[in-house]
Amino acid sequence: MSETFAALANRTRRAILARLVEGEANVNDLAEPFDMTLPAISKHIKVLERAGLVVRGQRAQYRPCSLDAAPLEEISTWAEQYRPIWEARFDRMNDYLTQLQPQDRENVRDA
Amino acid sequence: MSETFAALANRTRRAILARLVEGEANVNDLAEPFDMTLPAISKHIKVLERAGLVVRGQRAQYRPCSLDAAPLEEISTWAEQYRPIWEARFDRMNDYLTQLQPQDRENVRDA
Numbered sequence: 303m304s305e306t307f308a309a310l311a312n313r314t315r316r317a318i319l320a321r322l323v324e325g326e327a328n329v330n331d332l333a334e335p336f337d338m339t340l341p342a343i344s345k346h347i348k349v350l351e352r353a354g355l356v357v358r359g360q361r362a363q364y365r366p367c368s369l370d371a372a373p374l375e376e377i378s379t380w381a382e383q384y385r386p387i388w389e390a391r392f393d394r395m396n397d398y399l400t401q402l403q404p405q406d407r408e409n410v411r412d413a
Numbered sequence: 414m415s416e417t418f419a420a421l422a423n424r425t426r427r428a429i430l431a432r433l434v435e436g437e438a439n440v441n442d443l444a445e446p447f448d449m450t451l452p453a454i455s456k457h458i459k460v461l462e463r464a465g466l467v468v469r470g471q472r473a474q475y476r477p478c479s480l481d482a483a484p485l486e487e488i489s490t491w492a493e494q495y496r497p498i499w500e501a502r503f504d505r506m507n508d509y510l511t512q513l514q515p516q517d518r519e520n521v522r523d524a
Contacts (some may be wrong), residue, residue, distance in 0.1 A: 307422035311415045316491075321500060378492035380427075381478035387434060387482035413438070 303380065306373040309353035315340070315346050319355060324370035332367060339343065414491065417484040420464035426451070426457050433480035437470065443478060456517060 309315055318332055333343040346365060350356035354373050358365045420426055429443055429465050444454040458478060461467035469476045 303427075306426060307418050309464055311418035311422060313415055316414075320494075323495070332484045350477040369495075369498060371495045371502065372491045374495040376498070381485045381489035381492065384430075384434070384480075384485040387480060391482065399464040400506045 303376060304376055305353045309349050309355055310377070312346065312349075314343075315350055318346060318350060318367075319341075319369060322356065322367060326366040326368040328364060328366050348351075356373065414484075416464045417466065417488055419487070420460050420466055421458065423460075425454075426461055429454075429457060429461060430480060433467065433478060433505060437476050437477040437479040439475060448454075 311379055314336060317408070321327060321332060321335070327345055329340060329347060333340055336343065351358065356367050357370050358367055380411065384406055426448060428446070432443060432446070440451060440455055441456060443458065444451055447454060458467055462469065465481055467478050468481050469478055487502060
């Protein structure tokens with residue numbers, strides 16, 4: 303899971319994953335929206351591949367990249383363990399707003 | 414969000430967050446389960462603090478650490494965007510198993 307988190311700790315790599323939701327793409331396609339060299343993009347793709355987030359096709363000349371979302375499910379499941387914590391925080395904020403007088407409440411909301 | 418992902422890309426730091434679910438703790442408490450020096454643990458805590466996952470108390474001698482799960486909610490929301498992708502994958506596997514003859518299905522399951 304450390305490898306998945308490390309792969310996701312980069313805006314370009316997250317943008318590549320978002321692009322792959324639309325379907326498979328080759329390195330040139332993936333490089334297109336970025337002001338980056340092809341080797342730089344290839345390096346990002348290799349990091350995503352090692353983390354199991356990107357799979358390369360096997361066709362000889364054309365090895366398109368596609369998304370494997372399985373590691374993202376693992377990340378989501380891991381983060382969801384903490385849902386009671388962030389919801390408790392939200393509930394406390396809600397209780398606080400409910401306890402305020404209507405006048406104060408408006409001030410808080412306008413702040 | 415890159416900073417949050419980078420902070421989570423380490424097993425010890427994830428274990429520190431899990432410990433803080435039980436309540437606030439000082440650096441000594443947090444170091445206890447690990448075979449690590451206090452400075453090494455402090456360094457991990459600083460990474461978590463910079464990512465907004467850990468908050469330090471303000472009391473003079475005793476500055477306990479507590480968990481702030483807000484960045485984890487952000488991570489979860491981000492990963493959940495990909496749920497249709499991993500669910501489609503699961504559905505395809507299910508369709509495949511349903512289409513197999515009962516005999517083949519047992520072979521797949523036993524494999």
